[in-house]
Amino acid sequence: MITTLSGETFLKMKNDLSFVIDFELNIFEHQSTPSPNIPLRDLYYLAANLKDLVKQETLYGPTLVQIPTPKFYVFYNGTIAMKDEVTYRLSDMFKKKVESPSVELIVTALNINIGHNKDLTEACKxxxxxxxxxxxxxxxxxxxxxxxxxxxxxxxxxxxxxxxxxxxxxxxxxxxxxxxxxxxxxxxxxxxxxxxxxxxxxxxxxxxxxxx
Known part of the structure; x- marks a missing residue:
């Protein structure tokens, strides 16, 4: 099921794709500039997606509402050097650091420039x-x-x-x-x-x- 959000986007172009497969909500973005702020952007995106997927009235009932497991990825192809894989965490943005944050969101950034993540790029034409x-x-x-x-x-x-x-x-x-x-x-x-x-x-x- 495609769950990419509609509406205006930066530069009026889409650089994101969201879909549910096997009960996983996969959110992919493309970036040409490294950004440690991506977890907060994805938190907004996740909340908007879940609001569309889950009927609000069901949240007040006694039955557990099940939601797809979210996964977040960024395909990076900028000119600034980056490792094959970089992990961004929402908790890195917290002004006050805590050992066990109540909210966490983890984004995996994958460098798809030539010479990086060869197994991935060879597997995907x-x-x-x-x-x-x-x-x-x-x-x-x-x-x-x-x-x-x-x-x-x-x-x-x-x-x-x-x-x-x-x-x-x-x-x-x-x-x-x-x-x-x-x-x-x-x-x-x-x-x-x-x-x-x-x-x-x-x-x-x-x-x-x-x-x-």
């Missing part, structure tokens, strides 16, 4: 293809920036401050990366079918990443 694609995009962004800088004699700082220029360069890098992935049979059908959407989302994502 989509994750591996996505990681390869992101690596290509970052490579070509640097190359098209350097080429533009060389041909227009404009400083990198001024170029970075011009949003229209940057969006054009990022879109170019994404298009080159998509073409390469199709040629190399990396998620070929996906890139062929959703080329326009991937470019639009990619420009938003990489523009935001640079802004941050």
């Amino acid at each position: 989509a994750l591996k293809g996505y990681s390869i694609f992101v690596t290509k995009v970052r490579k070509y962004i640097k190359e098209v920036e350097a080429e533009y800088n060389s041909s227009h004699a404009i400083s990198l700082n001024l170029m970075a401050d011009n949003k229209d220029i940057m969006k054009t360069l990022i879109a170019t890098a994404i298009e080159i990366s998509i073409d390469e992935c199709i040629q190399e049979d990396i998620l070929k059908d996906f890139f062929t079918d959703y080329r326009k959407e991937i470019i639009e989302v990619g420009v938003h994502e990489y523009s935001f990443e640079r802004h941050m």
